[in-house]
Amino acid sequence: MSARRWLLPSLTQGIWIAFFLGIALTDWRLVLINADGDPSLHWRIGRWMIEHRAVIHADVFSHTRAGAPLISKEWLGEVLFATAGDALGWNGIVVLSAVLIATCLWLLHRQLLAEGNDLLLSTALTLLAAMACSVHWLARPHLFTHLFAVIFAWQLRLFDRGKLPTRQLFVRLVPLMVLWVNLHGAFFTGFVIIATFVMGRVVLLVQSPRAERPAIRSKLSDLKTLAAGCALATLVNPNGWRLSAHIVEFLRDPILARYTNEFRSPNFHTNGIHGCLITLALLALTFMIVRPIPTATDVVIIGTWGLLALLSSRNVPIFALLITPILAEYWQTALANARPGRLIEFYRRLSANVTSLDRSADGRVTVALVFVVLLVVMAKPHVFGGPPLIDTNILTNRFPVAAVRFVADNPRAINGEMFNDYGWGGYLMLSLPDHRVFVDGRNDFYGPDLIQEFDDVNKVRPDWDAILQKYNVGWTILPRGHALTTLLALRKDWSLAYTDDVAAIYTHKPK
């Protein structure tokens, strides 16, 4: 037996380290917090809950719906993000996000290895899944959903293959659902995953001979009971059944979905979607070249999540994470049964060498060291003072940083309520806590009527002025080239209070 190399990380641990450091130390960290205003929004809401030691139940951040009942879909996720943010600033939020992303991929890799796939194959497919998931790597609570989706699918897959007893399945997944429902509103993903396994079993039941049906029915019954157990688990949250009802209502409304980028079909022209394209191509090639005999469940998973990914880009990472183990199984079988040739022999030799080296690696200490060192580096200003070693901040050319500073320094320059750019709402909530926004990224909270009113003003439709008056809007903070900004510049009853390359603030002149 070879001696263990205590500092050398295994490939699985290496994946964790690579993604953790890669995200925290490169410009990815800026993408995480600057792609939209939602990281700021979650931090602000989480901070409120920490300060008040209570889950928020009524809105305090907007003036358009001040005091309206608010169902926080991800209160625990927001508290965790706010804790990280309050402790280490944006670096803290980056570290938390990097941990979630790295752990998700680490788990996926572990699953592939545990299912008997080659190390090289597992690593290649995990990296491809990472590429597909990167389209939605943002510092927001949905990263918990990615992580939990991997766990749910793994456990259900083990159960489906008879490698996990029913009791263990319940013990693992039901408490996990309790956690999930409090961490992120997309806990419904867990039910969709269970449903795909149920449908797979139903198809199998129809196809199987009579003698095999009782066993299949038994597993089907267990899955239904699991779904029921998880459904009960979703009640364990500060809003009880209202949370699920609220989410269902949101998903049914096309107007609200239209405003949320990630609910739209993926845009296959953007650079970030190449991972998804390659995954789809690999899936097609797998069936054309390898010609596996898939199980009914595999077909249902591929079909269901493929369709969901085409409908909403936010489902692309889930699709990639769920089909990777399926692809790995097929390619593993194909490679194991492949006719000997130079390429196959080279692959097998390489794989054997890497596996042998990997077996003696145990870099848990290294992983812990990396994490601690990065934490210390991030915490340097708070612990030792001085400027940060790693500067992570909101980009001044993307968000109205200077305009916010102007407002903070000149409170008398503005009066009344604000009308803000949709994408800046979350940032303004965090940076101007004394002011209330018109709207932010919480479409589900604002509802279709207010979102329509916002859209009417945003697109300068005929009733824009009446809507601003209705909400006592006294000032606007919008991008310089915004249609409303251009219009206000021509109006005598509005005056320019501030402008820079990013934003312009107009104030309404009192009569």
Add this chain to the structure above:
Amino acid sequence: MTNRASSAIDSRRCWWLPSVSTILWLIIFLTSNLSAIRVATIASDSDPCWHWQEGNWMLQHHAVPRTELFSHTRGGSPFVDLWWLSEVVTALAGNFLGWGGIILVAMFVCATIVWLLHRQLLAEGNELLLSTVLALLAAAVCATHWLARPHLATQLLVVVFAWQLRWFQRGRTTTCRLLILLPLLTALWANLHGAFVIAFALIGIHWVGTVASWVGATADEKPAVRHRVMVLTALGAACLLATLLNPNGWRLPLRVVSYMSSPLLMGLAQEYLPPNFRDPTMLPFLLVCVLTLLMLVIVRPRLNATDALLLLAWFLLSLRMVRNCPLFALVATPILAEHWNAYLRAAPPSWLIRRYRTISATMTSVNQMAGARGLPLLATIAMILVLAKPQIVGGRPLLTTELPANRFPVGAVEFLRRSPDAVRGEMFNEYSWGGYFILAMPERKVFIHPNLDVYGEELVRDFLKVNDADSGWDDILKKYHVGWTILPPDHRLSRVLAQRTDWKLVYSDSVASIYGRKP
């Protein structure tokens, strides 16, 4: 088949009964010409308008335009017409029979696309029921892009090209026929529509697939594979030369390539955007994808390299641009038919399979009695007569087709005809109306119209700046001597002009507002 069997079948033929292929043709042709669908084919955008007008110019001048004719921003600049022959046909049809004539030609082509595809599936030995269902599904995918525009020629020629190349791969057509027919068709394609480059994509995929098959071929098979590679290489070269047979020569393919390499220009045209799968019209495409997936997992065919590449390449191209979705359906359908047909033939006789075979056999039996061959021609002539009724016997038309006044600024154009002095200087127009103005107001020049290839990136950027009322918009309007605008009333620029004291509202209705710069 023996003579006796053949004459037995002939004697059973019913002269009044059309074949299923003919029925498909008739349904598509008549439905689209006689129902409200016909308006959608000309009114989804204004492209049919400027194609008609460009065709008119060519008929009047007996020449292909070499300079831009319709805009004041690019008037006189060098221009390569990517679809001159389609425009001439459009203008002939439009001048003779109005919009109805243009729709008739367009729907004739659409019906022929589906008919050809159906004929191909049957000729390849697929069951009638399966062929019909798949052809209808492909038609549903293509119908999302069935507009009275030159790209219909591309859809038609894709079916022909794909069919011939497929049969060449399978040894069902001769080298000679391939090397004569396809270059000729390429020459025609290059004059009909700028997407003739798709011919090279198809040939290229077949070439790569054939080379890939050489790897796994036995020693006996290699000479045949080598021969196919050489033929396809020669075919590619011949087709490339054939593309030069157009009024602009080598400039045409270069123009196509340069247009396709501009993300800004491509991004403005709706059909170059990725598909929106939330749109219900994408459902047929999704069904084809599902059918393809089910074929791969249930039928598990041993696809040859070419078919695999065709499916993969066109699927990925469809995800990149919605205009490729119909082409995916047209290319994938014969492959789907082949393998589903084999699977259904060999499937164990369950209740469903027995039902399918019974229905298919009945359909085939009835189809064999079909003897009505001239119905498409009759239907076309009848349609022409219906549309030409005012010219032939006078009186009011039986079928009127006009551009909808709630979609195009018909009222505003009428006003400008009545009061030509109400506006001065050049116009700034709504992008999607540009083509309409070219036809409806030929005496005036547009700022822009959807043939973006003409305008180039710099002007398009200028246009977008004004369109978004971005800072500097007025300077750009002054640069192009724009004295009036014609835009939707709730257009961003209309709202801004309403606030400006140096502009006044000249005309407004529910569709369009005209603002004029005060002297």
